[in-house]
Amino acid sequence: MHPTLNIAVKAARRAASIINRASVDVDLLKVHAKSPNDFVTEIDRAAEAAIIEVLREAYPEHGILAEESGESGDTANCEYQWIIDPLDGTTNFIHGFPQYAVSIALAKNGVLEQAVVYDPTRNELFTASKGRGAFLNDRRIRVSKRIRLNESLIGTGFPFRQFDHVDAYLAMFRELTQKTAGIRRPGSAALDLAWLACGRIDGFWEMGLSPWDMAAGVLLIQEAGGLVSDLAGESDYMTTGNVVAGTPKIFTQLLPIIQAWRPATLQA
Structure with a gap:
């Protein structure tokens, strides 16, 4: 170590x-x-x-x-x-x-x-x-080997500090509820990301996080073979506080759904 x-x-x-x-x-x-x-x-x-x-x-x-x-x-x-x-x-x-x-x-x-x-x-x-x-x-x-979104369990965090974009979040939630095997909101982003890294969930998204909520979890996912980005698909998540993550196959299916409902006023 x-x-x-x-x-x-x-x-x-x-x-x-x-x-x-x-x-x-x-x-x-x-x-x-x-x-x-x-x-x-x-x-x-x-x-x-x-x-x-x-x-x-x-x-x-x-x-x-x-x-x-x-x-x-x-x-x-x-x-x-x-x-x-x-x-x-x-x-x-x-x-x-x-x-x-x-x-x-x-x-x-x-x-x-x-x-x-x-x-x-x-x-x-x-x-x-x-x-x-x-x-x-x-x-x-390692992240899970799951490749189909409709068979995947996705983690998230409900908006709880700021509610400016709650309608956009609910639209993302509504579509993903119909296109996945289920959505979970346990209430600790750090653990959600760690659980993605070890294969317990297959994808994750949340908006409005702080750097300390995600820093360790992001590295865990990357080192376990997963992908992480902000809502624009870039690597500015530590600054924007908005994150999407998943196994390589699930990430590429999850991100476009999130992006489709992202309001123009929301940073990446």
Whole structure:
């Protein structure tokens, strides 16, 4: 395992221990709304602090982009930047719905190089290093071999922060409901992308994500043989927050349907 990936795994496990302890008494958590339908708990902040402590101890010169604390370090001149979501699926977590994860990625000059998505409820550790493949608990993983959209299970995320494009999303959802074997919305984009990488779902799309929601998952998919793009079929998903992903065969069938309903006012 690459040294930086090893540190990321250590940080993810440290955060997960905090999350697991808190999951026993979620009713006691203090929950705050950052915006409508977007929540943060003291556990999000504690887990993020634990991750940053581990990363800073090993790599004090690296920049950090984290969901709760934002950017830190000399990001303009940093060659490396860690992209962190300490608890992806907070709404699930505070309801006791066991679908959430720790997500940590490392980018070098804007290129994703290391990825960790850790599911503390199942003790599933997804890892990837650029050019070295993707793994689940040390077992090599690949995207599914499914080639027909009508036999595919597709993941998505419903709009929950902004609703400007909800009609376009519902049009995409309506068509794909009729043209696939099913659509799932578990509520953690990081895990959805990891599950695509290991073949549990065959495609995924969502709009309005943040870099920390998708950074690690994107690298997992790419290293597992899948394809990822923004809504225009380009690679600007980390900036636009809009992502389409899938197995090579399913991606090429999924993307045109998404594009057909993309409003002109929506960025790629």
